[in-house]
Amino acid sequence: MLISALLTEIPVYYYVVISGILFAFGLFAVITRRNAVVALMGIELMLNAANINLVAFSQYDKALLSGQMTAIFVIALAAAEAAIGLAIVLNVYDRFRTVNLDEIDTMKE
Amino acid sequence: MSTYGFWFIVFSLILVTSALAVITFRNIIYAAFCLLLTFFSVAALYVFMRADFLAVTQVIVYVGGILILLLFGVMLTNKITSFFKIKTDVVNVGWGSLAAGGMLFLIAFIVRTISFGNLPWVKNAEKTNNVLKDTDSTVHSIGVQLMTTNLLPLEIMSILLTVALLGAAYIARREPVKGRKTLSK
The missing domain is CATH 1.20.120.1200 (NADH-ubiquinone/plastoquinone oxidoreductase chain 6, subunit NuoJ)
Structure with missing residues (x-):
């Protein structure tokens, strides 16, 4: 059934499953990594997962392409987020000499 | 296949x-x-x-x-x-696996529950020939959309990117020499 479904057209739930897996991986990376740059990589994975969903359902909206438009804005936002995030990480490294997320706890004290 | x-x-x-x-x-x-x-x-x-x-x-x-x-x-x-x-x-592996596994389980549950091919608006799109074909190019359509329906988001995004550029350059620059000196002492 899995193979025969692929003969003509790829069902949209395949994309949903793939993006779900990708999102779970991104969440895992954000929670478990100590290094701030790798946590940012996890955020990029999650944004990509969301984009796959948007574009997959956008196939059924040829006239307006709302999903693809949203995906374009998400990509632009991701670029801005990466730039600002890394600037903050660089500043944190300059001040604390570390980018381990659990060691930067000055505001807790 | x-x-x-x-x-x-x-x-x-x-x-x-x-x-x-x-x-x-x-x-x-x-x-x-x-x-x-x-x-x-x-x-x-x-x-x-x-x-x-x-x-x-x-x-x-x-x-x-x-x-x-x-x-x-x-x-x-x-x-x-x-x-x-x-x-x-690596920290918090237990909580991380729990959250990721829970998320995966939730999505698997949703995929099993909903049949995406039979959603009303998907059926409607297939009926009105609103589905993207292999031969279609989206470039023209995206350009028209950016200048009509999505014009305001486009303008907001251009301002946001400018702000992000300036902000990133400002945040990432080194402290003035005065601050450096006190830090090294």
């Missing part, structure tokens, strides 16, 4: 495996290069979804921009003795 389905499976497997490698490698450089593979396979999946413009955008912005930025971040935030020995520690 058609070549179409075959390549779809190949790219999905590359995508999932490289994403798994990103979260299992403790070496940050390896993780970043696996992320490169992930971004490329997402672009390939965009092609399967008939989003040609987005596939090219994905390669340009993610692979050419964000990934290079991340690599610069890795290099600038580590004392580099050997380039390939930059490791990250």
